Amino acid sequence: MADAARTEGGSSRSRFGAYVPRTVVGWLGLGFVALLVFWLGANLVNDPSEFFNVGFIGLTNGAVYALVALGYTLVYGILQLINFAHGDVFALGGLVASSVLVGWLGLSNNSGSGAIALGIFLALVISVVFASVLNTGIELVAYRRLRSAPRLAPLITAVGVSFILQDVGLIQWGVEYQTIEKLIPNSVAFSIGDVIFQWDKLGVLLLTIPVLLALTWLVTSTKQGKAMRATSQDMDAAAMMGINVNRTISFTFALAGGLAGAGGLLFFLHFTSMRYDTGFQLGLIAFTAAVLGGIGNLGGAVLGAMCIGLIEQFNEGLELYSPGSDWTRSIVFGILIAILVFRPEGLLGERTPEGG
Amino acid sequence: MERGRLKVADLPDHLRKFALPAAVIAFGLLYPTLLPYLDDVPLIGTLVPGVGTVVIMIVFTMMAVGLNVVVGYAGLLDLGYVAFYAAGAYTAAWFASVQFEQVTFHFGSSGINPELPGIHISIFLVLLIAGCFTALVGIVIGLPTLRLRGDYLAIVTLGFGEIVPQFVRNADSIKGFDLTHGAFGISPIDSPGFGKTLSDTVGLPVSYQQSTNRAELYFYTALVLLLLTVFISVRLRDSRLGRAWIAIREDETAAAAMGVPLMRTKTWAYAIGAFFGGIAGAYYASFKAEHFRVTSTSTSRSSSSAWSSSAGWGACGERSSAGCSSRTSTRRALPRSGRRSGSRTYRSTTSASTV
Numbered sequence: 184m185a186d187a188a189r190t191e192g193g194s195s196r197s198r199f200g201a202y203v204p205r206t207v208v209g210w211l212g213l214g215f216v217a218l219l220v221f222w223l224g225a226n227l228v229n230d231p232s233e234f235f236n237v238g239f240i241g242l243t244n245g246a247v248y249a250l251v252a253l254g255y256t257l258v259y260g261i262l263q264l265i266n267f268a269h270g271d272v273f274a275l276g277g278l279v280a281s282s283v284l285v286g287w288l289g290l291s292n293n294s295g296s297g298a299i300a301l302g303i304f305l306a307l308v309i310s311v312v313f314a315s316v317l318n319t320g321i322e323l324v325a326y327r328r329l330r331s332a333p334r335l336a337p338l339i340t341a342v343g344v345s346f347i348l349q350d351v352g353l354i355q356w357g358v359e360y361q362t363i364e365k366l367i368p369n370s371v372a373f374s375i376g377d378v379i380f381q382w383d384k385l386g387v388l389l390l391t392i393p394v395l396l397a398l399t400w401l402v403t404s405t406k407q408g409k410a411m412r413a414t415s416q417d418m419d420a421a422a423m424m425g426i427n428v429n430r431t432i433s434f435t436f437a438l439a440g441g442l443a444g445a446g447g448l449l450f451f452l453h454f455t456s457m458r459y460d461t462g463f464q465l466g467l468i469a470f471t472a473a474v475l476g477g478i479g480n481l482g483g484a485v486l487g488a489m490c491i492g493l494i495e496q497f498n499e500g501l502e503l504y505s506p507g508s509d510w511t512r513s514i515v516f517g518i519l520i521a522i523l524v525f526r527p528e529g530l531l532g533e534r535t536p537e538g539g
Numbered sequence: 540m541e542r543g544r545l546k547v548a549d550l551p552d553h554l555r556k557f558a559l560p561a562a563v564i565a566f567g568l569l570y571p572t573l574l575p576y577l578d579d580v581p582l583i584g585t586l587v588p589g590v591g592t593v594v595i596m597i598v599f600t601m602m603a604v605g606l607n608v609v610v611g612y613a614g615l616l617d618l619g620y621v622a623f624y625a626a627g628a629y630t631a632a633w634f635a636s637v638q639f640e641q642v643t644f645h646f647g648s649s650g651i652n653p654e655l656p657g658i659h660i661s662i663f664l665v666l667l668i669a670g671c672f673t674a675l676v677g678i679v680i681g682l683p684t685l686r687l688r689g690d691y692l693a694i695v696t697l698g699f700g701e702i703v704p705q706f707v708r709n710a711d712s713i714k715g716f717d718l719t720h721g722a723f724g725i726s727p728i729d730s731p732g733f734g735k736t737l738s739d740t741v742g743l744p745v746s747y748q749q750s751t752n753r754a755e756l757y758f759y760t761a762l763v764l765l766l767l768t769v770f771i772s773v774r775l776r777d778s779r780l781g782r783a784w785i786a787i788r789e790d791e792t793a794a795a796a797m798g799v800p801l802m803r804t805k806t807w808a809y810a811i812g813a814f815f816g817g818i819a820g821a822y823y824a825s826f827k828a829e830h831f832r833v834t835s836t837s838t839s840r841s842s843s844s845a846w847s848s849s850a851g852w853g854a855c856g857e858r859s860s861a862g863c864s865s866r867t868s869t870r871r872a873l874p875r876s877g878r879r880s881g882s883r884t885y886r887s888t889t890s891a892s893t894v
Contacts, residue, residue, distance in 0.1 A: 265690060334689060335616060467701065474694060513705045516698035523695050524683050 212525035226501040232377030237500035238493060243384040245492025246391040247453060250446030251469035252476070252484040253398065254318075254439035260479035261415045261435050263334070267341040268321055270466015271348035272440055276314035277447025277457045278352055280306040281361040284451075292364040299366050303452070311444040318440025319433050327429070345463065352459030360456040367452060387453050394445060395485060398438075402481060411435055415479070471519040477529025486530055491515060567762055571755045590754040597761040598823045604768050605815025612776055613808035614788030615685070616693040619700025622680075623673045623813040625707065627820025630669035632725035634660045635825070638717075649732035649745050662731035666764075666821050673817025674810040681809035685802060688791065728824050731760060757826050764822065768815055775811065784808055 227234045251273050258266045283306040284290050290302045325344050329337040367383040374380060402408040410431045413421040422428045450465070451457050472491045476483025495515065499508040506514065522529065566573075570593065577587045588596070602624055609617045632638060635648070637657035645653055647661030660668070684695045710718040719725070730753075732746035747756045775781045783804045786794035795801050 263690070265693070335610075335614075338616070338690075338693065467697070470694075471698075509709050510705070513702045513709075516701045519698045520684070520695050520702075523687060523691055523698075527687060527691055 209525065212521065215521060215525075222504055223497065225504065226497070229502065234501070235378040237496050239378065239380065239384060240500070241493035241496030242489060243387045243453065243492070244496060245472075245489035246387050247446055247450050248465070248469050248472050248492055249485045249488035250391060250394065250442045250449065251465060252472040252488045253395075253481060254443045254446075255466075255470050255473040256476075256478055256481060256484040257411075257435050257439045257442075259473070261411060261432060262326070262330070262337075264326065264337050265341065265470070266439075267338070267466070268344035268348055269318075269439065269443060270462035270464075270469065271345050271352070272314050272318050272321070272462070273443040273447045273450070273465065273469075274457065274459060274462025275317065275348060275352055275447070276310040276440075276444035277451040277461070278356050278361060278459070279313045280310040280444075280448040280451050281356075281363060281457070283309050284366075285361065285363050290363075290366060292366060292368070294366075303366065303448075307445060307448050310448045311441045314444030314447065315437040315440035318436045318443065322433060322436040327432075345466075349459050349463060352462075356459060358458065360458045361451070362456045363451060365455060383453065387449055390445075390449060394442070398442070399481065401438075407431070407434060468515055471515055474519060475522050475529055477531040480529070480531045483529055483531035490530075491518075494518065564766070568759075571758060590758050594754065594757045594761050594826055595823070597758070597765050598819050598826070601761075601765050601768050601819040601822075602816055604765075604772050605812045605819065608772060608775070608784075608815065609808050609812035612781060612788065613784040613805060615805060615808060616689070617696045617809075617812070618693050619680075619696035619698070619703070620812070620816060622700050622703040623677060623816035624820035624823075625703055626673045626676045626813075627669040627817030628824040629707065629719060629725070629820075630672045630817065631662070631665050631821035631824040632728055634658050634665045634668060635662055635729040636725050636727065638720065638725050647734070648729055649734040651729060651746075659729055662729060662821075662825050665825075666818050669821035670814040670818045673820070674814040676817075677809040677813025678806055681806045685805045685809065728827075730825055731756075761822065761826075764818065768818070772815070780804065780807060 251270065254269050254273075255266060258264060258269065284302055288298075288302045288305070290299060294302070321344055325340050326337050329340060365383060367386045369381045369383045372380045372382050372385050402411060410421070410426045411434070413424065413426055414428055414431045418428055421431075447457075447462075450461070468491060469488065472488035473484045474487070475490060476485070476487030478484075495511055498505050498511055498514055571590050574587065574590065577583075580587075602620070605623075606617065606620050609615050609620065635658070637655060639658055640656040642658060643654075643656045644658045644660075645651070645655075646659070647664060648659040649661070651659050680696075680699055684692060687695060707719045711720055730746055730748035732748075733741075733743035735745060737743045738745045744750045744756060747753050747760075750756055776785075783794070783799045786797065786799055787801065787804060791801065
């Protein structure tokens with residue numbers, strides 16, 4: 184859903200010429216990338232199996248981020264709105280899943296595998312439905328009236344909704360972290376050489392990849408997806424062609440909410456704890472991922488999320504020259520700033536006038 | 540709310556421009572005196588905030604006025620404004636505490652043992668230093684990022700707003716050098732004072748900290764600072780620079796075509812907004828002398844409250860001027876934004892209640 188309507192036409196750059204920097208800033212960016220490549224290379228040579236193990240964890244985390252990042256990018260693609268409340272929808276989805284799994288079903292790692300599978304499926308359905316209804320409701324109540332308002336108004340409304348949702352989570356679930364035992368065991372599924380693939384991490388990837396494929400199919404090959412793409416390109420023209428714009432936007436929000444709900448469940452299962460403000464932190468990271476990949480671009484969001492997951496884990500797990508977990512967030516946001524300054528369109532996005 | 544605003548706008552000019560602000564200022568000046576009586580009023584008595592709370596409200600209002608320069612006048616959405624506030628607060632902490640005990644430097648500080656190690660500069664000077672330093676930070680942040688527009692700028696500033704708290708938390712041993720004292724924060728920070736000579740001749744207090752009516756002294760000083768801030772902000776808005784800001788806010792491309800230098804004007808908006816934010820931060824640090832620290836939660840919460848008050852301004856200025864593009868409506872929106880400074884006390888009440 185790259186916003187093709189707003190790209191600059193008639194770019195004379197050749198396919199490869201685009202990668203040769205023309206300004207000091209561009210060369211700085213290239214130097215930055217070279218340094219990154221050197222750092223990764225040094226660590227790869229130093230301890231290859233560690234490198235790939237850490238990378239696998241990074242991909243798993245990236246898969247969770249991708250589910251949330253897709254929600255940002257879907258909404259941005261259609262409304263050009265940074266939906267700050269999205270991270271909190273994610274958190275509430277996860278907290279609802281925690282209530283279902285722990286409070287209601289009382290699952291622990293002693294339960295039978297059939298019960299666990301059924302319980303996770305039930306929690307998935309409930310949290311997805313809950314989050315998508317919540318997200319659609321937010322759009323209906325808060326953003327719909329502001330659609331023709333200046334850009335600042337819905338943005339600040341989104342921040343406000345984010346705070347409201349956080350406080351709802353705080354009232355309902357309290358300040359304590361909701362925790363769960365590892366339902367999916369971290370026993371070894373298989374290993375290639377020294378690289379170990381564990382069930383719990385593999386499970387996250389196995390759940391995420393079909394979702395992503397289904398989403399791609401939905402956006403590219405169905406009538407509803409076509410309506411979404413049309414609305415994102417030009418809302419008025421889409422309305423004139425007989426597309427129900429309001430319904431399409433509601434559908435997009437429901438879709439984004441559903442992804443956030445699934446992401447919340449996965450996050451809870453994978454990291455085993457979350458509370459009301461988890462969403463704010465993770466939302467910022469997921470949003471960074473969406474920008475890194477090129478906001479409004481579905482493939483970009485997934486790629487960006489994987490990159491962020493990898494960078495985080497490499498930073499925390501690798502031995503040579505890594506700043507360590509104290510600096511993880513600074514690095515993530517530093518990358519965000521660097522990307523926006525050096526390549527505002529993101530990895531896969533297209534250049535817009537706003538990026539300058 | 541809309542109706543109430545219209546009513547005030549319908550008042551005769553002399554009443555609207557002078558009487559109302561004068562009444563608000565008079566109420567502000569008399570507030571500590573009135574407080575005991577206000578407490579006794581039935582129903583609202585329990586809601587009346589104490590003087591200490593009002594000082595914090597005023598500090599937030601100063602921040603909001605600074606943010607209004609960036610967001611409201613120049614239309615640059617800055618989601619990391621609180622980074623400037625933190626920079627100002629830490630400047631105060633560096634120049635008026637025992638943090639750098641390697642050196643002993645006193646300049647104009649009063650009420651402090653001259654043997655005390657660390658840098659101790661008079662808080663009034665430190666406020667200025669903090670403002671200038673923060674303005675510099677604003678320029679440094681602004682130069683690479685102000686090329687971006689709209690959402691992209693918002694995202695970049697958000698990133699800075701996240702990096703600064705983490706930097707502050709981790710900067711307690713940069714190659715063994717303790718810059719920020721990590722999560723513990725720096726304390727105590729000196730309080731303002733006027734020194735022995737002025738105290739003997741005019742009766743001004745030697746040091747706020749050692750006075751019995753500490754909160755009241757901070758209150759009056761904050762009020763003076765706020766009035767100065769509002770005055771400067773309003774005068775700036777009507778200046779050539781301010782009109783350039785508003786032109787950029789309304790239509791960046793058109794403003795550039797009319798010969799407004801975009802980068803320079805935007806950087807000025809950043810620097811001046813940051814200046815006010817830095818002063819507010821430094822003053823807050825001095826007021827909260829015992830326990831001052833910047834954590835991610837405190838920064839995000841206070842930034843949110845500063846938004847909610849000032850974002851309202853910016854948005855309402857924008858809405859009224861963007862909604863009807865005609866010249867008169869724009870002109871009507873402008874005195875309105877000036878009048879906002881009059882009603883700031885109520886605004887800050889709402890902002891404080893969000894905290």
